[in-house]
Amino acid sequence: MTEIFDAIKKSAIEIRNLIQTGDTGKSTQENSTGDTQLKLDIASDEIIENIFKELKSVKAIVSEEQENIVSLHKEGKYLIAYDPLDGSSLVDVNLSVGSIFGIYENDFTGKNLVAAVYVVYGPRVELVIATDEVKMYRLINNEFKFIQNIKLNEKGKLNAPGSTQNCWAPFHKKLIDDIFEDGYRLRYSGGMVPDLHQILLKGGGLFSYPGTTDRPKGKLRQLFEVFPFAYIYEKANGQAVDGFQRVLDIQTTHIHDTSPCFFGSNEEINRVLKVYKENGK
Ligand SMILES: O=P(O)(O)OC[C@H]1O[C@](O)(COP(=O)(O)O)[C@@H](O)[C@@H]1O
Ligand SMILES: [Mg+2]
Ligand SMILES: [Mg+2]
Structure with missing residues (x-):
């Protein structure tokens, strides 16, 4: 597994450079979920694929930006x-x-996930690896240095409510309003990675991307976005659910499936589960 983490570190440095200098324009292609791909999406995908291709321990890869699974070794x-x-x-x-x-x-099922990693490209580049523990590293002079372990508190103070609000179920709107009434502060940039990173580093809170009237199965993709963060939140002492069950227990029927999702510390997620149970589907 170490060679995979090292490969991800290498790809992160290349993608950081690409973000700083690359063309941010649109391509003429769409990905499997129907998003117009940016040239940056395609170039980042190529960087990662080329690096993983070299690793004998990798049997196959699948990218949000590609239709099919690519067999490697x-x-x-x-x-x-x-x-x-x-x-x-x-x-x-x-x-x-x-x-x-x-x-x-x-x-590619939730129960067979054995590690998850994310990289945040912000004012700093940070990388978080979850195996049994969740560890954060920071890029300093072109090397990732260990900074700290990440653990959520039982309850946090941040609320990151995603998706189109006029498409929310009334009970979901009430849940989010009640959380704000209880003093939580809004923190939502529209980037899942920095939004979830902030909640992890500030000790807790809630990130939600529910099913809505325009997108009943939510927007975020199980394999590429929801499962890895679910693994990380669980290992950091938090939870990740679809409103009713652990997201890692969801049966994936297609590699590009999406799912409603809620990530957070225990108190906020238990509150979500209670409200969703009382209000049904
Ligand atoms: O604008 P919305 O509907 O709140 O969606 C934001 C979500 O969409 C995403 O940008 C989806 O990811 P992609 O950019 O890979 O399509 C997430 O990072 C983010 O949480
Ligand atoms: Mg993407
Ligand atoms: Mg995405």
């Missing part, structure tokens, strides 16, 4: 699903973006 032990540049449209307004990786054994 038959004898490899690991499967990797990744979002090469999450929130890429934010580069143009100079907000933080990220890369997300889920590392699996046997197949």
